[in-house]
Amino acid sequence: MRKSWDNSSAGDSSVDADNEFRRAAVLVPDRLLIGNVQITPATVLAPMAGVTDTVFRRFIRNLGGCGLIMTEFTSADGVLRAKDKKAKRYLHFYEDEHPISAQLFGSNPQVMAEAARMVENLGFDLVDLNLGCPAKKVVKCNGGSGLLRDLPAIRRIFEAVRAAVKIPFTVKFRAGWNDQEIVCVELAKMAEDCGLCAVALHARTREQGYSGQARWDWIGAMKDAVKIPVIGNGDIRTPEDACAMVAETGCDAVMIGRTAPSNPWIFRQIQQYCARTAHGRVDRYDQPSEADRYQMIRTYFQMLIEEELPDAVGKMKQFASWFTHGVSGGASLRKAIYEAKAAPEVLARVEDFFEARLQLQAT
Numbered sequence: 001m002r003k004s005w006d007n008s009s010a011g012d013s014s015v016d017a018d019n020e021f022r023r024a025a026v027l028v029p030d031r032l033l034i035g036n037v038q039i040t041p042a043t044v045l046a047p048m049a050g051v052t053d054t055v056f057r058r059f060i061r062n063l064g065g066c067g068l069i070m071t072e073f074t075s076a077d078g079v080l081r082a083k084d085k086k087a088k089r090y091l092h093f094y095e096d097e098h099p100i101s102a103q104l105f106g107s108n109p110q111v112m113a114e115a116a117r118m119v120e121n122l123g124f125d126l127v128d129l130n131l132g133c134p135a136k137k138v139v140k141c142n143g144g145s146g147l148l149r150d151l152p153a154i155r156r157i158f159e160a161v162r163a164a165v166k167i168p169f170t171v172k173f174r175a176g177w178n179d180q181e182i183v184c185v186e187l188a189k190m191a192e193d194c195g196l197c198a199v200a201l202h203a204r205t206r207e208q209g210y211s212g213q214a215r216w217d218w219i220g221a222m223k224d225a226v227k228i229p230v231i232g233n234g235d236i237r238t239p240e241d242a243c244a245m246v247a248e249t250g251c252d253a254v255m256i257g258r259t260a261p262s263n264p265w266i267f268r269q270i271q272q273y274c275a276r277t278a279h280g281r282v283d284r285y286d287q288p289s290e291a292d293r294y295q296m297i298r299t300y301f302q303m304l305i306e307e308e309l310p311d312a313v314g315k316m317k318q319f320a321s322w323f324t325h326g327v328s329g330g331a332s333l334r335k336a337i338y339e340a341k342a343a344p345e346v347l348a349r350v351e352d353f354f355e356a357r358l359q360l361q362a363t
Contacts, residue, residue, distance in 0.1 A: 026247035027274040028254055032067070032229055035168030035197040037099050037125050039067040039253065041274070043242070043267050044200070044231055046257035047073050047103040047130070047172070050318070054093050055303045060260060061097060063296075065267030067253070069100050073130040073144075076106030076115035091122060101126035101170065105133060105143045107153065109160035120165045127165060129157065131173035131187075132202050145174050145206035148183055151190065158194035168197035172233070172255075175218045178207035188222040188230070200231035200255055210258070220249035231255050239266070239273035239285055261322040264296060290327065290361075294354035297323045301347045312343040329357070 032042035045052060045060055047070040057069040071090055078087035093100055102119040104127065106112045112129070119127045131154065133144030147154050162169055171191050176182040188199045201222055203214040214234025223230045232251035236242050242254045259266050265288055272285040288296070300319065304312040320337045324330035336349040 026243060027277060028242050028246055028270055029252060030274070032253045034068075034126060034170065034229060037168055039099060041065065041067045041271055042253035043270055044068040044253055044255040045070060045260055045267070046202075046233060046255045047071060047101075047128070048257055048261075049073055049133070051261055053090070053309075053315075054097070055300070055307050055309070055315075056261070057097055057100070058094060059300050059303060060264060060267065062299075063264055063268055065269070065271035067099075068126075069097060070128060071100070071102045073103045073105050073133060075143075076104045076108070076112045079104065079115040079118055080111060091119065091124075093124075099125040101128045103128040103130050103172070105130040105138065107143055107147060107157070109156045112157050113160040113164035116161045116165045116169070120167050124167065126168045126170055126197075127161070128200075129161065129169075129171040131171060145177070148174065148177050148187075148206060149181065151183065151187065154187065155190055155194065158191060158196060162195045169195070170198040170200065171196055172200040172202065172231075174202050174204055174206050175215065176205050178205050181205075182218070184218050185221050185225045188226045188228075192226045192228045196228065198229040198231060198252075199226065200233055202255075202257075203232070203234040216245055216248050219245070219251050223250045223252075229253065233257065236266075237263075239270040242270045243273070243277075261319060262325055264300075264323075265292075290354070291358065293323070293327060294350075294358070297350055298347065298354075301343070301350060305343050305347065313340070313346060316340075316343060316346045329353075 029042040030040065032039040043066055045057065045066050049072050052070060052072050060066050061069060074087050074090040078084040091102055102124040104112060104115050116127045130144055131147055138144040138146065173184065173187055175184040184201055191199050199222065201219050203216055203218045204212065216232065219230065219232040229252040231253045232245045232249055233255035236245060236254055236256050237259050245251060245254055256266055269285040276284045301316055304315050309315065317338055320334050324333050327333065333353045336353065337346050340346040340349055
């Protein structure tokens with residue numbers, strides 16, 4: 001299946017024309033109902049460890065176009081340990097983040113059920129089970145994608161969590177352990193049978209990690225197999241890709257992970273693309289200017305400072321490589337950021353860099 005950046009089918013003009021016609025006729029849905037929670041539009045910020053904390057979630061929400069945001073994946077065992085400050089921090093959110101889903105991982109059905117109850121009591125709109133994380137330290141504890149080789153264990157978790165909470169319960173998983181052990185369709189059917197409200201597929205195997213191309217046909221196979229909503233994830237880099245995934249797979253919503261920190265405008269661009277395409281406009285979505293990028297970086301860094309996160313400086317340096325992508329002279333800005341010792345100093349260096357550039361452009 002072709003993405004906007006994949007021209008593997010080039011040479012067959014009839015196939016290209018047919019694909020373009022179907023893509024032009026299909027847009028990302030403007031809404032999705034998961035249980036009793038309405039997601040508007042049908043776009044989801046993927047849960048990402050070290051990325052989707054409350055600051056980044058609110059940052060994405062404020063830029064517009066994202067229907068559902070999700071927490072970093074959080075250990076169910078950690079949630080139940082009263083002294084686990086990290087789990088508490090992961091599950092901290094503000095009222096303007098609704099609708100929001102908390103993602104949990106673990107392998108013990110009773111622990112998962114009790115953690116899900118706590119999530120519900122905290123006021124989350126949905127709870128999600130992580131069966132996709134490929135990290136070795138998670139897999140060796142039989143968490144994340146490590147459970148993909150034990151479907152009976154997954155069923156026990158499904159049943160325990162479903163019985164424990166009233167809020168919508170969803171699951172995100174990979175297609176299987178490797179290409180010889182593809183279980184996504186069977187797993188989606190099991191989720192539906194156990195009363196889950198939606199399934200999300202990162203269309204790669206655990207063995208792939210984040211390499212190679214996502215197999216969108218696996219998302220389509222799941223959509224053909226179940227009646228509950230199917231959310232597609234993998235290789236969405238542009239609004240065109242988002243619509244292509246819906247056209248190719250019939251999925252009910254799209255989930256975006258790694259593209260979001262490098263292009264935080266992606267959700268707003270998808271919303272613009274769909275609205276403007278529907279009205280026949282040629283300028284289908286806005287491209288951020290350098291001033292827009294400056295405002296974006298400054299806003300996010302200021303939010304980190306205001307939140308008083310213990311690792312604010314580290315977050316700034318982490319996101320600098322993403323946020324300065326495409327900025328002329330970005331290497332010198334990154335160097336200045338990496339050499340800074342305190343959060344206010346990082347922000348000052350960003351402001352000095354962009355103010356100098358904007359002044360130069362104005363002369």
